[in-house]
Amino acid sequence: MANTKTFSREEVAKHDTEDDLWIIIDAKVYDLTRFKNLHPGGVAALLEEDIPGQDATEAFYGLHRHEVLERPQYKRLQIGVIEGEEPQLYGKVNGEISEVPYAEPTWLTPGYHSPYFTEGHREFQKVVRMFFDDHVYPDAQASLFLISLWAYLTSHTLQLRELDGKRPSQEVFDKMAEVNLHAMRMGPGKHLKGLKLMNGLVKPEEFDYFHELIVNQEMVRCGARGYGDGLLSGCVIGLPPVLNFGSPELKARIVPDILKGKKFICLAVSEAHAGSDVFGLQTTATKTEDGKHWIISGNKKWITNGVFADYFTVGCKTEDGFTVILVERSEGLETKPIKTAYSASAGTAYVTFDKVKVPVENTLGEEGGGIFVMLSNFNHERWVLCCCSARSQRLLIDECMKWTAQRQAFNKPLNTQPVVRAKLAAMIARTEGIQAWLENLTYQMCNMSYKEQANKLAGQLAFLKMYSTRCAAESAADAVQLFGGRGVTQTGMGRFIEHYHRAVPFDSLLGGAEDVLADLGVRQAMRGMPKNTRL
Ligand code: HEM
Known part of the structure; x- marks a missing residue:
């Protein structure tokens, strides 16, 4: 509970020395006398001439996120509120729709309409x-x-x-x-x-x-x-091949526990040698003499959730070409974490298979038909990545709009500078464009059969993903410029920007690298060119 004792501004003004140091932030009164020596920003900052005994709201929000005041160890520094005044400022409110312009897609913005959302x-x-x-x-x-x-x-x-x-x-x-x-x-x-x-x-x-x-x-x-x-991103890409191509027995045995979050699955295709080039894969699966088992040997790299997965949907080289097999964590299968630019929470793994024995009933789809199993997965994976990229760019807008409004430089908010506004404009335009395209393609998905989606949307989704992640990288770089040093600092005001900027290349690679997707989209378009058209 916040302390509701009341003080007048005059009373607070009397506590203006190093040994008796009170300040006001948004009508709340804080006693920093004992805290000052522990202040992460140092004592001197708190003793600047316009701080002790005074309203430090603007100074505070130019340097701290609102969440600082909500941390229990700092909340208790509040000793009361200013008489007759109510705190007005707030940070994150659970469930709330952001009122920051463009921080939400139009369908969630009051007064706007959507043909898609009911x-x-x-x-x-x-x-x-x-x-x-x-x-x-x-x-x-x-x-x-x-x-x-x-x-x-x-x-x-x-x-x-x-x-x-x-x-x-x-x-x-x-x-x-x-x-x-x-x-x-x-x-x-x-x-x-x-x-x-x-x-x-x-x-x-x-x-x-x-x-x-x-x-x-x-x-x-x-x-x-x-x-x-x-x-469970691993599940989003690792489970569909089981759902779509697994035998009824296999599904009945493993799917319920996966959907209950009790067991974990991942997709294991890329390799150190071959990236996602499935025809270059070197992990082999050979049949035992009695034909009842596969023996799998090889390695897989960059396997999201692999560290903690119980099941692995594995792309293997077989006699007939390329086959997808569901492998359970068992003797001969080992995982070790790979350190990447983002948190190890993702469980990114290097997976080794040393003569792992797997029943042939675990084959997903036809033997030699693995490419079809994989391809049928890609559209959905890329679409998910587009959804995520479009929305995460809104977070950048939310952060940058707030920061450039509350941060003063040269005695003016940052957003009074045309060059700052130009960056915000580009960020907003990119994000609006991506979301509009995404909603259109989502509508197509709702109205096309799976086969039609595969034919008609592979190119569109490849382009949208390429475009989304290129925009994301540009907006991340712009956001860093707006936040300055804070945009490359893991704590404090710019922590979301630093994190986003560091992690944004993941989106540009997962589910297909930008250049590969761009090329795929154009090759599809070339195939669709009418034979008899001329300039
Ligand atoms: C209730 C009052 C305050 C609390 C609890 C507090 C707490 C903190 C914390 C936790 C940090 C570390 C950075 C972060 O997590 O954001 C910090 C940094 C800092 N604080 Fe405070 N602070 C308070 C008031 C003030 C005031 C009034 C000033 C004066 C303008 C000030 C100046 C600074 C500065 C200059 C930094 C370093 C910022 C940076 O490295 O970017 N603080 N403070």
Whole structure:
């Protein structure tokens, strides 16, 4: 409970010395007398001539995020409020729609209309946002807070998650499973049958790609990229081949526990030698003499969630070409973490297979038909990445609009500078363009058969993903310029910007590198050129 004792501004003004140091921030009175020597920004900052005994609101918000005041160790510095005044400023409010212009897509902005989102989608969005704010954000940011504390206490920038390789808390997986979020992230389909989605808010047969878009876009608001992948990105790409190509027995045995968040699965295709070039893969699967088992040997690299996965959907070289096989963690299979630019929470692994024995019943799809199994996965994976990229660029807008309004330089807010506004303009235009294109393609997905999607949308989605991640990189670089040194500092005002800028290349690589996707899109378009057209 905040301290509600009241003081007049005159009374506060009397406490203006080093040994008796009070300040006002947003009508709240703080006694910093004992805290000053512990202040991370040093004593001198608190003794500047316009601080002791005075209203330090502007000075404070130019240097700190609002969340600083909400940390328990600092909250208790508040001794009261100014008589007859109410605090006006706030930071993150769970479930809230941001009022910052362009920080939300138009369909969530009051007064705007959408041809795509129904009342049902709107209700769903509210509940999903509250869910992620209540249950996921604190877990994601707990790790970031510990990272900050670690950095502060040790003067190192090591990430705790990177040190201990911890994944998101099991309670978070369990909570997500309770409302069937893991299942919803697989998209609309038979796997939802009989499930209560978001406590029955949406009927399984009514769940569409716009619901799934909402889940993806709300999830990335936790602002932690590695942690976000730790929240079972491996399952989003590793489970569909099982759902679509696994035998009924295999599905009955492994899928329920995966969707309940009790067991974990990942996709293991890329290799140190071959990247995602499936025809260059060197992991082999050969049949035992009795034909009942595969023996798998080789290695896989950059496998998201591999560190903690129980199941691996593995691309293998077989006699007939390329085959996808579901491998259970067993003798001969080992995983070790790979240190990447984002948190080890994602469980990125190097996986080695040393004569791992797998029943042939675990084959997914036809022997030699692996390329079809893989290709059928790509569109959805890329679309998910587009949803996430589009939404995470809104976080940049939210951060940059607030920062440039509250930060003063040369005695004026940053946003009074035309060059700053030009960067904001570019950021906003890119993000609006991506979201509009994404909503269009999502609508096509809702109205096309799976086969039509594969034919008509592979190019579109490849282009959208390429465009989204190029825009994301440009906006991240612009945001760093706006935040200056803070944009490359892991703690404090610019921590989200630093994190975003460091993690943004992941989006540009996962699910297909930008140049590869660009080329794929154009090659598809070339194939569709009418034979008889001339200039
Ligand atoms: C309730 C009052 C205050 C608390 C709890 C507080 C706390 C903190 C904390 C935790 C930091 C580390 C950076 C971060 O986490 O954002 C910090 C940095 C800093 N604080 Fe304060 N502070 C307070 C008031 C002030 C005031 C009134 C000033 C004077 C303008 C000030 C000046 C600074 C400066 C210059 C830094 C370093 C900023 C940077 O490295 O970017 N602080 N403070």
